[in-house]
Amino acid sequence: MGMAMRVAGTRARSAVPSATDPLNPIWHPSPNFGERRDGLTPSLIVIHYTAMDSAQAALDRLCDPKAEVSAHYLVGNDGTLWQMVREEDRAWHAGAGEWHGQTDINSRSIGIELDNAGKHPFPEPQMHRLEQLLRQIMYRWAILPNGVIGHSDMAPGRKFDPGPRFDWLRLERNLLATPRGYAAGPQTASKGQFRNLAQAAGFSADVDDDTLLHAVRLRYRPWGRGPLQQADLAPLIPHS
Template sequence: MGMGMHVAGIQVHSAVPSTTDPQAPIWHASPNYGPRRDGLKPSLIVLHYTAMNSAQEALDRLCDPVHEVSAHYLIGGDGTLWHMVREEDRAWHAGAGEWSGQKDINSRSIGIELDNTGRHPFSDLQMRRLEQLLPQIMHRWSIRPYGVIGHSDMAPGRKFDPGPRFDWLRLERNKLAAPRGQNDGPLDAPMDQFRILAQSAGFSADVDDETLLSAVRLRYRPWATGPLQSADLVPMTARS
């Protein structure tokens, strides 16, 4: 969950259409938001885990003005979907970091929190609800699969969500995240080539080699340990 500054004078209860659709999100307004800066529109979707004991605990924090954190959506482990900040507005979920050389990720993104401690698998009900929500957001804002990222991707070393238990391959198979390269990558593993590939894949934060390797592995090879291997380069050889 990212930090942000409260913007005075903004009405908390944004105009969100009412609906009787049982699949519609539950509107639960958060006061922690502001306008997107410099006329920016969403081009990224950032996925988080809540690292809290329950969805209700996370919902309370995301809607508490004292904590100054929020997200556009929260998905519970049972698939319940809460909508807290209008997509047109800037939620405070990403904090410091960058992706593809661009900063102020809050102004460029939609934030989705997933009720998960980071230590257990994400439920099928939760993943299915995420797979329903992502295409809708991507269609509304013309966001490509490449624009669906984890908090750890844009804040290496500072954030670790959605964590090693998140099923990125499941999203990739459904064209809801950028596909990874397979077995046609480089045979050797020089660090300078790794950094070039990581940069081209979007990992542009100014961090040391070890931190960068950890962030890339968290996304693609969370089980991997030890020094850089050629297998660490392979996933970043295919982008879309």
């Protein structure tokens, strides 16, 4: 199949795993899904961590009808890949929140869970498999790097995954996430300027200044502490 350009969010081919899929995910269907609403198709990919003891524990929960949660994919720390919901269906992974002013993220996104408690680095086999998966999903649905976000990006203050140990820079360097800005920015960092830049970058949820700052730092400067600094604005300034 050629690499012809497609409208973002348009399915290129069946999203159901097949024997010819080089990733060959383990099909482990979850009952927790529904139809995407209002004719929406995936234009976002939301990355999560499981915050559970093992991939098996996460898989059990994501497939438990009583839990009422699910995701499209789960990537184990050894790179094992499971698929629980077809990409064209609506998994229940994002919950309340918004990105670029758009709500019902579940209907707009594909959810990927990573087997990680949020307190340690993500192993190389897991990151490698994630990158392979992202490339396939982005191609299938014509999703651009700015459509790859973390759970904490769209739900500031409510969610914190994939957490401070996730290597966003690695994804950026491989064109799998929006590259951060490196401009010096204004000499003084005002809360108004910061909020405007954050909203333009996609952080549009209605939260207070401290919660917004924490969410942006989780994505770009997880080591950042204290009040707003000039360095907090720099990653949000788009490349010229």
